[in-house]
Amino acid sequence: MDAxxxxxxxxxxxxxxxxxxxxxxxxxxxxxxxxxxxVFCWWLFVWASREDGISGYFLYGFAALMVLLTLTTGPxxxxxxxxxxxxxxxxxPDLYALVDRIADELGARRVWRIEVSEEFNAGYRxxxxxxRPVITLGYPLWNLLAPQERVALLAHELAHGxxxxxxxxxxxxLSLDGLTEGFEMLEVPVTMESSELVELLAVICAxxxxxxxxxxxxxxxxxxxxxxxxxxxxEFYADHLATxxxxxxxxxxxxxxxxxxxxATRELVAAMRRGDEDIWAAQRTCLAGIEDLxxxxxxxxxxxxxxxxxxxxxxxxxxxxxxGEPRLESSAREALAVDAELAAKLPEVIEALRKLDKEHHYDxxxxxxxxx
Numbered sequence: 001m002d003a004x005x006x007x008x009x010x011x012x013x014x015x016x017x018x019x020x021x022x023x024x025x026x027x028x029x030x031x032x033x034x035x036x037x038x039v040f041c042w043w044l045f046v047w048a049s050r051e052d053g054i055s056g057y058f059l060y061g062f063a064a065l066m067v068l069l070t071l072t073t074g075p076x077x078x079x080x081x082x083x084x085x086x087x088x089x090x091x092x093p094d095l096y097a098l099v100d101r102i103a104d105e106l107g108a109r110r111v112w113r114i115e116v117s118e119e120f121n122a123g124y125r126x127x128x129x130x131x132r133p134v135i136t137l138g139y140p141l142w143n144l145l146a147p148q149e150r151v152a153l154l155a156h157e158l159a160h161g162x163x164x165x166x167x168x169x170x171x172x173x174l175s176l177d178g179l180t181e182g183f184e185m186l187e188v189p190v191t192m193e194s195s196e197l198v199e200l201l202a203v204i205c206a207x208x209x210x211x212x213x214x215x216x217x218x219x220x221x222x223x224x225x226x227x228x229x230x231x232x233x234x235e236f237y238a239d240h241l242a243t244x245x246x247x248x249x250x251x252x253x254x255x256x257x258x259x260x261x262x263x264a265t266r267e268l269v270a271a272m273r274r275g276d277e278d279i280w281a282a283q284r285t286c287l288a289g290i291e292d293l294x295x296x297x298x299x300x301x302x303x304x305x306x307x308x309x310x311x312x313x314x315x316x317x318x319x320x321x322x323x324g325e326p327r328l329e330s331s332a333r334e335a336l337a338v339d340a341e342l343a344a345k346l347p348e349v350i351e352a353l354r355k356l357d358k359e360h361h362y363d364x365x366x367x368x369x370x371x372x
Contacts, residue, residue: 010317011240013164014233020166023226027175030219034074041067073182073216075174085345087114092341098330099135102154105245105328108161111135116345118352120261124157124168125177131170133161139342139349140268143280144257144287147335151328152246152254159241165234167227167307176227179220183213224307231307239314240321247326248318255311256296260286269357272350279350 014020041063048059089096095114103110112132119138127134135157145153166172186209187202210217243251263286271282290296302311309317 010233010236011321012233013237014166014230015164016166017230019226020172020230023166023223024171026219026222026226027172030175030179030216031075033215033219034070037066037070037074041070069186069212072185073179073213075178085116085348087116087342087345091344092338094334094337095341098151098334098338099154099158101328102151102245103158103161106155106158106162106241108158109133111158116342116349118349118356120258120265122153122157124160126161126168126170126173133158137342139346140264140283140353141258142342143283144260144264145254146250147330147332148246148250148326149254149257150335150338151326151330152242152250155242155245155328156238156251156254159238160234163234163237163241165238166230167223167234172223172227176220176223179216179223183209183217183220186213228307232309235308236314236317239318243318243323245326245328248323250326252315252318255315256298259296259298259302259311268353272354272357280346 044059044063044066048056048063050056051059087095092114096111099114100110109132111134112127113134115134115136117136117138118140119136120140121136121138122141123136123138125134125136126132135154142150142153160168167176187206189202239251239255264283267286268279268283271279276282298312298315303309
């Protein structure tokens with residue numbers, strides 16, 4: 001990959017600007033709207049208590065619905081998603097030791113929990129009112145990474161705790177997470193195996209939910225648009241911090257392997273359908289014939305979403321700077337020890353993948369694909 005000269009230093013912290021301050025104002029507005037809605041719900045309950053018969057029951061039902069709607073789309077404290085399997089510190093000392101070493105090197109907080117998921121991805125978020133860090137490791141991606149590449153991936157995720165990303169701040173993060181996750185919860189899930197009744201219910205409920213949450217949706221949309229540039233800068237900076245820890249070859253290789261999502265998932269799904277004894281070894285066949293990064297075709301437009309820069313641009317930015325030797329290294333022995341600790345969670349990961357395959361009959365990929 002040829003280096004390009006940058007017009008600006010994209011590996012510096014994003015900092016606060018007019019857009020991020022405006023997003024903070026919208027976050028405060030969302031809190032005020034939530035508070036106003038709760039007051040309105042209280043008033044509905046008081047009104048219902050004074051009514052008799054059908055009208056009273058109707059008001060109670062409407063008030064309960066509004067409370068549920070308000071709590072669903074209101075600020076969240078990042079409760080753990082128990083759909084993912086939590087790896088406890090006591091059961092994975094080698095994994096937590098590696099993550100702690102990286103966090104200490106970055107000057108980041110040590111993680112509270114590590115989760116394992118079926119996604120071709122990895123993630124970092126803050127949970128509970130104390131904003132404790134949690135990392136999610138998508139095992140289909142983790143399975144393809146060499147020991148030093150795993151250090152790079154973990155360092156990138158942990159860097160989100162120190163890279164100044166406004167979207168993860170206590171003020172904006174609680175608002176934005178609550179809004180976006182709440183809207184998803186209000187959607188009626190429809191799969192290829194859903195009945196006609198479920199599909200009809202989804203069609204009926206969608207416009208109703210949209211009308212009821214219209215103000216909050218625009219608040220979320222406004223925050224996302226205002227934070228788009230800041231979030232992209234935060235990704236560049238997280239890449240930069242991770243490269244200083246793991247070295248440029250490892251970080252660039254992680255970014256390049258992220259573009260293999262379709263091929264890797266195709267091999268994984270095929271192995272599951274064949275009933276292979278070791279589907280993870282079968283998945284790694286997607287790396288056959290790839291001897292260096294030049295063998296991976298990275299599309300110009302590849303990016304996880306609008307908040308992420310293109311993968312090609314992220315790699316180019318890393319080549320714009322000079323980096324020394326890795327500050328922290330991992331060995332093959334350590335990687336094997338970590339894999340042994342994660343092995344207990346793999347049956348649940350495989351079951352989740354089978355469920356996705358059954359529901360969606362996908363031929364491409366089940367997860368989502370870039371470090372968050």
